[in-house]
Amino acid sequence: MELFGDFFKQLYDTTGWNFVIFYDQVEWDRFIAAIWTTIRLIIACLIFSVIVGFAGAWAQGAKSRIIRYGMAGYIQFFRNTPPFVQILFFYFVVGNLTPSYDAGGYQQAYIGSFGWAVISLGFFAGAFNTEIFRSGIEAVPESTVEAASSLGYTRLQSYIYVVFPLAFRVCLPALNNNLVNLLKTTTLAYGIAVPEMMYTANQIWSDNVNVPEMMIVLFLFYVGLVAVLVWGMHRWEKAMKIPGYG
Amino acid sequence: MSDAKKAAGWTPEQPMVSIKDLHKSFGDLEVLKGISLDVMKGECICIIGPSGSGKSTLIRCVNALNDIQKGSILVEGQEVNDPDLDKLELRKKVGMVFQQYNLFPHKTAIENIMMAPITVLKQDKEDVAKHAKSLIRKVRLEGKEDSYPGELSGGQQQRVAIARALAMTPDVMLFDEVTAALDPETVKEVLVTIQELAEEGMTCILVTHEMGFAKEVADHIYFTDRGVIVEHGPPKTFFKKAKDPRTKEFLSQIL
Ligand SMILES: Nc1ncnc2c1ncn2[C@@H]1O[C@H](COP(=O)(O)OP(=O)(O)OP(=O)(O)O)[C@@H](O)[C@H]1O
Ligand SMILES: [Mg+2]
Numbered sequence: 062m063e064l065f066g067d068f069f070k071q072l073y074d075t076t077g078w079n080f081v082i083f084y085d086q087v088e089w090d091r092f093i094a095a096i097w098t099t100i101r102l103i104i105a106c107l108i109f110s111v112i113v114g115f116a117g118a119w120a121q122g123a124k125s126r127i128i129r130y131g132m133a134g135y136i137q138f139f140r141n142t143p144p145f146v147q148i149l150f151f152y153f154v155v156g157n158l159t160p161s162y163d164a165g166g167y168q169q170a171y172i173g174s175f176g177w178a179v180i181s182l183g184f185f186a187g188a189f190n191t192e193i194f195r196s197g198i199e200a201v202p203e204s205t206v207e208a209a210s211s212l213g214y215t216r217l218q219s220y221i222y223v224v225f226p227l228a229f230r231v232c233l234p235a236l237n238n239n240l241v242n243l244l245k246t247t248t249l250a251y252g253i254a255v256p257e258m259m260y261t262a263n264q265i266w267s268d269n270v271n272v273p274e275m276m277i278v279l280f281l282f283y284v285g286l287v288a289v290l291v292w293g294m295h296r297w298e299k300a301m302k303i304p305g306y307g
Numbered sequence: 308m309s310d311a312k313k314a315a316g317w318t319p320e321q322p323m324v325s326i327k328d329l330h331k332s333f334g335d336l337e338v339l340k341g342i343s344l345d346v347m348k349g350e351c352i353c354i355i356g357p358s359g360s361g362k363s364t365l366i367r368c369v370n371a372l373n374d375i376q377k378g379s380i381l382v383e384g385q386e387v388n389d390p391d392l393d394k395l396e397l398r399k400k401v402g403m404v405f406q407q408y409n410l411f412p413h414k415t416a417i418e419n420i421m422m423a424p425i426t427v428l429k430q431d432k433e434d435v436a437k438h439a440k441s442l443i444r445k446v447r448l449e450g451k452e453d454s455y456p457g458e459l460s461g462g463q464q465q466r467v468a469i470a471r472a473l474a475m476t477p478d479v480m481l482f483d484e485v486t487a488a489l490d491p492e493t494v495k496e497v498l499v500t501i502q503e504l505a506e507e508g509m510t511c512i513l514v515t516h517e518m519g520f521a522k523e524v525a526d527h528i529y530f531t532d533r534g535v536i537v538e539h540g541p542p543k544t545f546f547k548k549a550k551d552p553r554t555k556e557f558l559s560q561i562l
Contacts, residue, residue, distance in 0.1 A: 208405060208411075211398060211403040211472075223411055304455045304457060
């Protein structure tokens with residue numbers, strides 16, 4: 062670590078390239094904190110968006126017309142407005158309308174910027190996940206479901222044991238794509254001051270006037286994250302592959 | 308005999324499946340226009356007829372995959388055309404095999420056979436596994452237990468589908484043109500399996516275009532056209548003494 066820091070200090074002294082985060086303890090701590098915030102943000106958004114997608118796909122098949130129209134409206138709204146505007150809207154408009162508590166002299170909202178980032182990005186990606194899951198469910202042939210019914214499966218049992226497992230395999234590639242997009246979109250959370258990597262990098266380069274260096278770090282960081290997600294999803298796709306099918 | 312069956316007051320001397328004046332429409336299109344037929348326990352009947360005459364619709368009504376508008380279908384005394392029908396009770400009695408096999412592609416052959424008894428009937432896993440193995444032997448698929456449907460030939464898949472239906476120990480089996488999607492060479496292996504079943508006393512309702520098979524295995528043959536039964540009889544008289552011109556024409560085309 063010592064050597065590592067010395068190298069970057071040396072680099073700065075000789076060439077002027079200032080990778081301050083690698084030799085200054087304070088900036089290093091900020092950087093590490095940003096890594097964790099980013100990873101927590103991504104995981105929370107991924108999970109929430111998948112849950113929204115499942116619930117949405119289920120609701121789209123609902124008998125009630127109101128629920129179906131509501132779902133269609135939700136999807137159109139989130140697909141056809143910029144996610145950055147959505148985040149700002151959730152934080153500044155919806156956030157203002159939600160209850161807060163007295164935190165010793167000032168009002169503290171129950172849901173902070175991190176929470177609103179997860180909610181708005183989760184609904185944003187969830188709108189796409191809903192469409193992805195629905196197309197997967199539609200890809201399961203009616204005749205396969207009929208075979209299950211003829212064996213005595215209830216509607217719910219045939220969904221659990223037959224439709225979902227098949228639909229999920231069909232939509233994994235598209236889901237994969239959308240989740241990678243979501244990962245990249247989490248950088249928009251900097252707009253409401255979530256201390257994730259984009260926001261932190263911005264602060265560091267403001268303090269140290271090292272924009273190009275932090276840009277390089279930022280790029281490499283996200284390349285690494287996307288690579289890990291893509292690798293993981295790919296492994297999953299492979300593990301789920303059915304011999305002789307599709 | 309289970310309580311449910313007793314409660315319906317059905318005895319094995321009565322028809323196992325009894326269809327009376329069955330009418331079925333899809334929207335404005337009336338597909339079945341008053342079909343009546345009885346199937347006794349242990350009998351094997353074949354339904355033949357031109358494409359679109361309503362054969363599939365008819366046997367799908369028997370296990371309530373299609374609802375009906377008018378008439379009655381009794382399966383062991385249980386009325387299928389009843390809004391309060393216990394579908395699970397019905398489907399325990401009636402097994403069905405489809406033209407396109409419709410296996411669960413994400414499950415191996417043996418899992419396909421074992422799934423329903425475990426999840427639907429909640430039977431003990433070990434007992435089900437034993438039963439499934441014996442069914443695999445019965446349809447001559449030893450060694451293919453762990454293959455996925457996509458790794459099996461059409462004929463092999465269809466035999467898995469038969470075993471899967473048999474795993475529910477049904478009293479009646481419905482077969483809807485189960486050899487129509489198969490190569491001529493593999494048709495035979497599936498027909499042999501069905502023939503053995505019929506000979507063991509399984510009650511079978513078959514829709515088929517295999518006249519040779521119908522002649523050999525069926526106790527009774529029904530010829531349907533445009534939603535009605537035009538003519539029926541045991542194979543001997545049916546094939547030699549068909550009276551109706553529509554039957555004659557159909558037989559002349561197919562034989
Ligand atoms: N789900 C449905 N909705 C509307 N019409 C249908 C439906 N299923 C079948 N039909 C119509 O009912 C008629 C009878 O169809 P059915 O499948 O029972 O014929 P079939 O005798 O089995 O023919 P094939 O020998 O080609 O299998 C056809 O005219 C068909 O178009
Ligand atoms: Mg048919």
